[in-house]
Amino acid sequence: MKPFSAFAAPGDWFRGNCHTHTTLSDGSEAPAATAALYRKKGYDFLVLTDHHNACEDVKAFSAKDFLVIRGVEMHPPAQSGGFAHHFIALGVKDKPPKRFLKTAASAIRWGKKQGALVFYCHPYWTGHGRAHLEEGSEALGVEVYNTTCDVHRGLGYSEVHWDHVLSDGWRWRALAVDDTHNYRADGFGGWIMVKAGQLTPRSILSAIKKGWFYATQGPEIHDLSMSDGAIELKCSPVEEVVWHANGPCGSRAIAEAGKAIEHARFEPKNPQATYLRLMIRDAKGRKAWSNPIWRNSKTGRWEE
Ligand SMILES: [Zn+2]
Ligand SMILES: [Zn+2]
CATH class of the missing domain: 2.60.40 (Immunoglobulin-like)
Structure with missing residues (x-):
């Protein structure tokens, strides 16, 4: 019997939301209040991903038992037409300069240069098909579930988009996220459980990169x-x-x-x-x- 490595690896399971907006873009709550809300709900970590804006002082909202990671959401135009791409980059040092936001490929490249993990957001909500996904093929994976897209548009589940690219051999993993804008409507609906050695940005991000996580709305x-x-x-x-x-x-x-x-x-x-x-x-x-x-x-x- 060989357990999958996330289940065999030493460490603990940490619960986190990887897609969150605050008053640094169009979210209803300030970063400190948002972090406090997630901490109170029993989360271990939170990634702040404001639109083209990175929270500078994430350490101020972290504690021994709660970690805030700096991220961004980027919106380069789609060359295949229709609505722009949305990508979250987890673990950035800075916000993205405009010159990198011209195409999906350049935005992902910028994220990778930052050492960040880039995921393709909510393709169902964006109305994206196969050609769009190909523009973002260098991402690490996709959001299989997005709470705000589900609550407001009934377009939260991108399971079929995921299966299409997996069928063609893409090695995409998947997140469940809230994409919180106003936590009363779209908070605490989807998250990931990450197996990591420590509650630090390095340990959590490296575990996500290795695929040592699963996405959930509750079942374990x-x-x-x-x-x-x-x-x-x-x-x-x-x-x-x-x-x-x-x-x-x-x-x-x-x-x-x-x-x-x-x-x-x-x-x-x-x-x-x-x-x-x-x-x-x-x-x-x-x-x-x-x-x-x-x-x-x-x-x-x-x-x-
Ligand atoms: Zn988005
Ligand atoms: Zn978002």
């Missing part, structure tokens, strides 16, 4: 492991377990009436399955998503 993934070509799951009680793979190569299980699923197993036998990811849904309709694993085309083995 307790363990994911692999043995003899089968994936095994242990989780908090849920009603539905979906193993997503290329097109029809996955599988779905629904709990019997009045019962819940806390263990599941799937053996991806179809040779056309090149990626596999897990989605679970609890009785309240809340979902959680694992990061994908990919089949090595040479060895046939599954890898993170």
Whole structure:
């Protein structure tokens, strides 16, 4: 039995929201008040991602048990037409100079030069299709769920966008985020659980970069492991377990009436399955998503 590395790695699980607006752009609360709200709700970390603006004094809002990380949201125009791109960069040193905001590629390049982790935001809400996603293909991943896009437009779930690019071999991971503007309406709906050694920007960001996290609206993934070509799951009680793979190569299980699923197993036998990811849904309709694993085309083995 080989646990996925996030579950085998030493350290603790930290809960965090990676997409947050404050009065430094169009959010309703000041950075200090926003940090205090998330801390009170039991979060361990928060990334402030104001539109083209980076909070200078994030350390002032951090404490021993609560970390604030400096980020930004960037909006370069889409060359494929329609609405502009939105990207969040987690862990920036500064705000982006205008000359880097001309294309998706230049904005992502700037983020990477900063040592930041860049994610493609809410493609469903932005009305983006495949050509747009390709402009942002150098990002690390996508927001599979965005609370504010769900609450205000019913466009919060970008699961299909994610599956499309995974089917083509992209190694994209996915975040659930709030994109908080006014926490009363759009706070505390989606977050990530990160397995990290310490609650520091370096440790949290390096764990996210390695994929040692899962996205959730509430359900907990307790363990994911692999043995003899089968994936095994242990989780908090849920009603539905979906193993997503290329097109029809996955599988779905629904709990019997009045019962819940806390263990599941799937053996991806179809040779056309090149990626596999897990989605679970609890009785309240809340979902959680694992990061994908990919089949090595040479060895046939599954890898993170
Ligand atoms: Zn946005
Ligand atoms: Zn935003």
